[in-house]
Every structure is written in structure tokens, then in C-alpha cells.
Amino acid sequence: MQNSWQIYRIAFQTIVTKEILRFMRIWVQTLLPPAITTTLYFIIFGRLIGDRIGEMDGYRYIDFIVPGLILMSVIQNSYANVVSSFFGTKLQHYIEELLIAPVPHWVVLGGYVVGGVARGTMVGILVTIISLFFTDLSINSYGLTLLVFVLTSVLFALAGFINAVYAKTFDDISIVPTFVLTPLTYLGGVFYSIELLPEFWQWLSLANPVLYMVNTFRFGILGISDIDVVVALVIILGFIAILTVYSLRLLSRGVGIKE
Amino acid sequence: MAALVIKDLHKTYRNGFAALKGIDLQVEQGDFFALLGPNGAGKSTAISIIASLTNKTTGRVEIYGHDLDRERDQAKRLIGLVPQEFNFNMWEPVVEILVNQAGYYGIPRKLAFQRAGEALQRLGLWEKRQTQARWLSGGMKRRLMIARALVHRPRLLILDEPTAGVDIEIRRSMWEFMREINRQGTTIILTTHYLEEAESLCRNIAIIDHGRIVEQTSMTRLLSQLHSELFLLNIAAPIERAPDLHDYRTTLVDSETLEVEVDREQSMNQLFGLLSAQGIEVVSMRNKQNRLEQMFVDLVDSAKEKRA
Incomplete structure (x- = not known):
């Protein structure tokens, strides 16, 4: 007879495998678009406009935006993977396959989050490879870069999960990415240093969590940041802890998935 | 040990609707058990609670002695x-769904x-194993759900309308399959609107109505409570009016079909004797209404009268 931990491990692997197979099966919808979009960003903002902008924080503009663009694709894809997959699971009722089985909530959450991280990672790697056609990427701190990459992916996979739990219609899963996630990302210092902003807007930008991730990631790659990296890491970890607890609470109460 | 024990199970939804009002139910190991009731009676709610798809309000559920709250995994x-x-x-x-x-x-x-x-071979889906589930026919989709439910070899199988919308040929083969897995030791709880299906397959039965169990007994005992049965007799030569058969109530449906009501105390031999004496030859006969259906309607009606 298997013990519970063996069952949990296999259940976790099953969810992760299922999630990876899902986005790989539809790679034209999941992997290709971010690659094309980012290539366009590199060409238009990096080359065409970037050459006229000149330097930012001592770096060529294209070098400056590469970390932000990589992280932006990680954020969007980690979020999109979990929100669409878990919402589909609810919509077609095959969440019941998990509810009836001896799978604890933390395994369900972990499986979906790792699935989101897997897609975020795959897209992030693709975008990084594309960026090599436009810049000579040298990494200041591999450890920090990798850490922020993974933590950001986890955080937005969790956010996508919460969105999916509350979502009742397809509109509900597109409202947050369109009206919240995209503005936060674009205003999170992907394309500019906040030092360019007037003081009030600099202060307001500090309320944007994406700013901390982008800057810490940029620090990992280029060694420059608008904010304190330690503070940023504490903030990211804090958000992850809050969203994890909240997601588990939603699952245990059965919000959106049980009567 | 009982396969399923339910004690005082209540479910009240957020809108205030009480779907279950204190159900007690026991299903023995190895049984083939019918859980019947009209639409909205509470069958699916009870099943959803047993399967952890719905949170109960109060009450207790045990599966083979394991409490669903305290020993959830087991x-x-x-x-x-x-x-x-x-x-x-x-x-x-299809294969990935099962895996x-x-x-x-x-x-x-x-x-x-x-x-x-x-599982796919047993249910005739092996050839479709690489097909996306959406391309399967309705009957195949039902069989896929049975295969999926069996892949971890459960000891208690709950079938909620498993043959709904399935043609008669597939339905019969599914019955045979269910009988086989029950013979092999799996306890089965069946809900169905095909009462012929429940009568043919199940040994014990509970009838639920308005969130309460109105009857729980063996199928044989339940059917023996029928006061009378209606039979349709096909006769060899046409007749113009219903014959007088003493205590048997007869109605002529058409010139070659006779409807006869036979009380529990009355004998079929005597009926055939009376018909034969009047020169009426019976070619074939069948129940006008499924026996369980008749009993089911009587019980639900009587529960309605009690509520009124």
C-alpha cells in the first residue's frame, strides 16, 4: 500500500505533466505569439527607435529594455497559462477529476503553479535566445537573475490561479490581464528608468509590484536598479506568501469549484 | 463492513434550498444498489457529497469504515x-484522460x-485511445467515463445515470459489464431514470423524495408490495368486446390486444384457464408498465399526500 506522500508526489507530477503537454500541444497559441511580439519589440523599440534614444542609465537602450522584455513575457505567460487552464478545468467540469481524488489542495495549487512556471520559463528562454540576435547579453549575477525569474513566474502563476477561481465567464479571465496586468507591466519600468519621471510619478510607481521585479531582474543582468534589491526580494516573497495562503483558502472553501 | 454508511446527512444551499433533510442510508459490501427518485429529489446532491464534489451542511459519510471528514484520503x-x-x-x-x-x-x-x-479494451474504446474525447459518440463518452472511474480499481462505484442517451444495444452491453464488475466484488450504487434498468440490475433500493428517504428495502420485497399488475395480452383471433373474466378487470385496447389487471392474490393459471374456456388464445403477454415504475409512482404519490 502506498503512503500518502507517494500518492501526492505522483499526483503532483501528473498535474505538471498534463499542464506542460497542454501548452506544448497548442504551441502555436502559447509559445509562438510571445516570441513574435518580443521580436517586434526588439526591432521597433530596440533598433529603430532605440538608436535615436541613445543611452539609459549608461546602457544602450536596447540593452536596457532586454531584461524588462524577458520578464514581461514571463509574467504574461505564467499568468495566462494558469488562468486559462484552470478556468477551462472549471468550465468543462473536469476539476471534478481532482476533487474526487485523494489530492490535497496544496498539491493542486502546486501543480498548476509549476505548470505556469514551466510555460513562463520556456517563453522566457525563447525570448532570451531572440534577444541574443540584437544584443550581447552578459549577466551580472546568474543566481539573482534565476531567482527573480522563478519568483516572478511563481507570483504571477498564483495571481492567474486566483483570477481563474473567481472567473465565471471568458470575459473575467481577460479583464485582469487587459486592464490590470498590462498597465502594471508597461508602467513597471520595462521601457524606462523611473528616474525619468517627475517626483510624484516616481513615488506612485513604487506602489507597482512589477517595478520591483523588473528592476531586480535588470540588476541581475545589467547590475543597475532604480530600487533596493533586498527590499524588492522581500516584497516579492511577501506577495508570494500572501497569494499562496489566499489561494489555498479559496480551494479549501471550494470557492468557484464546489457548491 | 458496510461499503457506505450515511448518517443524518443535511444539505442546505446558500439560497436556502434544503436539498437533503437528514438522510440515513446503508449500502452493504458487494451490493448492487439503486438510489432512485424524481428529478430534484436530492439524489445527485447526495452523490456529490459522497464524492466530495459538494460540501455537506451536517451529517456523516463513511466509505468502508473510513470517515470522509477524518480519513479523507483513505x-x-x-x-x-x-x-x-x-x-x-x-x-x-482518450488515453491521457485515463492516465x-x-x-x-x-x-x-x-x-x-x-x-x-x-479499461479501454474492456469498454471497447481501445481503437479510440488517441482520439480527442470531443470526437467520440455519446455512447463512447459514457463508456469513457466508466473506464475513467474504474482505472484506480475502486471498491465502491457510483453510477449517476450511466446509460442516459445511450442506444439500447450499448445499454444492454453496459448492463452486462456492470453485472460483471459487481460479480467481481465492486459495490455499485446506481441512479437511473430507466426503472427497468434498476429492476433488472439491483438487489436493494432506496427511494428519495424531497430530500428524504421514503423507502429503503430489497428489490424483491418492494415489488412484492405491488397490489396489482397490468398485463397486455396479444390474442390470436380478433374479438369485438372485452370478455367477462369474473374477478379480473379487463379492457379491450384494440381487437387483438386485451388489458387485464391481476391482483396480488390472483393466479395467472386461473386467468389463462378462463380465457381458454372462452376460446381466446393468448399469443404473447407483457407488463403494461414496468413493475418498479408502478411501485415508484405509488411511493412518490403517497409521500406527496403525506406532505400535503
């Missing part, structure tokens, strides 16, 4: 559910593929 490992509605990923290949379900029960991937293959 209890859940023993249950398989075939729900009323299709609830699988329509975009996934994933096995994985959720801790079955390693290699063994899961083996188990999935066996």
Missing part, C-alpha cells in the same frame, strides 16, 4: 464516480498506461 481512494454530465477535457486524447485520473490516485505513469489500456 475514503476517497475507494470511490469511483460516473457522473451524469460529461466532465472530462474534450480536447485531450491522468490514475495519476491523481498515485498510480505511476507506466502502470497507469497499462491500466488505461485494460
